[in-house]
Amino acid sequence: MVGNNKCAYKIPYTKNSNDALGLASKGSVSVIKKQVAVIGAGASGLFFGYSFVKENHDLVIIDHMNGPGKKLRLCGGGQCNLTHAGSIKDFLPMYYEKGKAIRKLLYKYSNQLMMDDLQKNGLPLVCRQDGKVFPKAMSSDAVINFLVAAIQRGGGQLVYDQQLTDITVMDSSCLSKGHNNNSSFRYCLSFQSGMEVHCNFIVLGCGGRTFTQTGSDASILNVLSMYNQIKFTKCRQGLAPIYTDQFPFKDLAGVVIDPVTCQVLDKEGRVLGTETGPLLFNGRCFSGPCILHLSRFARDGYTLKINYLSATRVKDPSSWAKTAAMEMNQSKKSLASFGQDKYKLPRSFLKIMEMLFPTPSQFATNLVSHKLTITNANNFKTGMITCGGIDLDCLNLNTMEIKGMDGVYAIGELVDVDGKSGGYNLQWAFSSGFAAANSINSVLSKL
Ligand SMILES: Cc1cc2nc3c(=O)[nH]c(=O)nc-3n(C[C@H](O)[C@H](O)[C@H](O)COP(=O)(O)OP(=O)(O)OC[C@H]3O[C@@H](n4cnc5c(N)ncnc54)[C@H](O)[C@@H]3O)c2cc1C
Numbered sequence: 240m241v242g243n244n245k246c247a248y249k250i251p252y253t254k255n256s257n258d259a260l261g262l263a264s265k266g267s268v269s270v271i272k273k274q275v276a277v278i279g280a281g282a283s284g285l286f287f288g289y290s291f292v293k294e295n296h297d298l299v300i301i302d303h304m305n306g307p308g309k310k311l312r313l314c315g316g317g318q319c320n321l322t323h324a325g326s327i328k329d330f331l332p333m334y335y336e337k338g339k340a341i342r343k344l345l346y347k348y349s350n351q352l353m354m355d356d357l358q359k360n361g362l363p364l365v366c367r368q369d370g371k372v373f374p375k376a377m378s379s380d381a382v383i384n385f386l387v388a389a390i391q392r393g394g395g396q397l398v399y400d401q402q403l404t405d406i407t408v409m410d411s412s413c414l415s416k417g418h419n420n421n422s423s424f425r426y427c428l429s430f431q432s433g434m435e436v437h438c439n440f441i442v443l444g445c446g447g448r449t450f451t452q453t454g455s456d457a458s459i460l461n462v463l464s465m466y467n468q469i470k471f472t473k474c475r476q477g478l479a480p481i482y483t484d485q486f487p488f489k490d491l492a493g494v495v496i497d498p499v500t501c502q503v504l505d506k507e508g509r510v511l512g513t514e515t516g517p518l519l520f521n522g523r524c525f526s527g528p529c530i531l532h533l534s535r536f537a538r539d540g541y542t543l544k545i546n547y548l549s550a551t552r553v554k555d556p557s558s559w560a561k562t563a564a565m566e567m568n569q570s571k572k573s574l575a576s577f578g579q580d581k582y583k584l585p586r587s588f589l590k591i592m593e594m595l596f597p598t599p600s601q602f603a604t605n606l607v608s609h610k611l612t613i614t615n616a617n618n619f620k621t622g623m624i625t626c627g628g629i630d631l632d633c634l635n636l637n638t639m640e641i642k643g644m645d646g647v648y649a650i651g652e653l654v655d656v657d658g659k660s661g662g663y664n665l666q667w668a669f670s671s672g673f674a675a676a677n678s679i680n681s682v683l684s685k686l
């Protein structure tokens with residue numbers, strides 16, 4: 240099978256670097272032989288390795304970047320919001336429609352397990368008042384260093400600057416024959432440099448396709464597309480700001496309205512998603528948690544509808560607008576002052592709304608039902624995460640093993656699970672990584 244030969248990170252793979260890594264040579268080709276090969280030294284690959292080496296050391300983690308955790312380093316503004324405190328039950332809606340499907344796995348490899356495990360093994364954590372959990376050092380580097388050190392202490396190997404190009408089956412029956420003597424292996428992984436990895440288990444933790452500069456660039460899809468067993472759901476970006484054809488709030492950069500209720504409607508007017516929370520004007524587009532969480536539904540030409548007073552204050556926008564317009568008509572105040580005194584909205588925002596919607600009826604209607612056409616959504620340029628990926632139907636959701644591909648696992652953002660901001664995506668990287676490690680360790684313990 241031929242995979243993607245593109246190598247964005249051209250660091251030559253020389254005999255010297257083979258020697259430094261202690262690799263065996265097969266003629267001119269360097270070969271690593273390990274029970275388990277992980278593709279991706281991102282959050283999920285590192286969590287997998289950290290859990291796996293507690294019982295076994297026969298592991299190599301390979302990444303095409305020049306070091307581990309490039310995206311993990313950016314998490315939480317460099318402080319790394321690892322997870323959320325509280326009951327794991329409350330996590331399910333944070334993964335939208337996928338929460339139900341991953342429920343069992345989340346309950347087994349929960350936030351509490353993650354926090355207890357990391358703290359017990361030497362990574363102190365702190366929980367902020369809003370429930371977000373960070374390393375006590377408030378540094379992503381502290382998390383990366385902790386995980387890498389634990390993997391290396393446990394005998395795991397990390398190899399960088401290696402782009403996977405192909406996966407081939409060498410001996411599909413070698414494990415069932417009871418072989419565990421490193422003489423025959425199920426899989427051969429080929430890399431652009433010519434390096435080969437022979438292994439019995441493959442763990443794919445290659446991330447999504449946003450923030451490509453971190454290595455999360457979907458190059459793995461060229462390799463995986465050869466396998467009929469692996470189905471992908473359509474990918475789109477998530478946790479992104481929303482751009483609209485008109486953005487009259489350019490002068491409000493940094494202003495927050497909290498709470499608002501926002502909705503995304505498709506071209507037929509069907510509501511695809513609703514969120515209530517803080518809205519941030521960021522100079523060129525709408526942002527803030529409420530918008531980021533809705534962005535997974537956004538497409539060019541769809542409608543963003545904003546209730547600046549929020550559904551918690553105004554449940555029935557159209558009847559509210561009628562009554563409010565009458566009150567505004569009777570009031571001697573300007574529309575902006577009316578909104579500011581009664582509803583405590585920022586004056587700078589109300590002045591713009593008053594200019595755009597000069598009559599009481601227009602003003603009141605748009606305060607609770609401002610409709611704008613979404614643009615710039617059909618790309619992967621601004622999202623923090625990728626929604627979509629390997630279809631959950633292809634996976635055993637207790638172990639993360641791909642159905643019909645013995646010993647091949649998929650974890651983290653590569654899988655069709657996306658979480659809200661607040662530590663839920665790293666929790667998924669942890670939970671799926673731990674599930675795969677547990678499964679492989681349990682198979683190995685029986686050989
Ligand atoms: C700015 C930003 C802030 C964030 N903050 C948070 C936060 O605070 N809390 C939170 O929960 N989530 C946060 N996230 C999301 C979180 O970073 C991701 O969900 C998480 O990193 C996913 O882990 P992963 O291992 O699946 O993918 P990644 O971390 O992207 O790792 C994938 C790895 O695979 C490697 N790779 C890919 N293809 C190949 C290949 N073909 N061959 C070899 N290697 C390959 C990549 O180089 C990369 O190292 C944030 C994301 C961004 C962009």
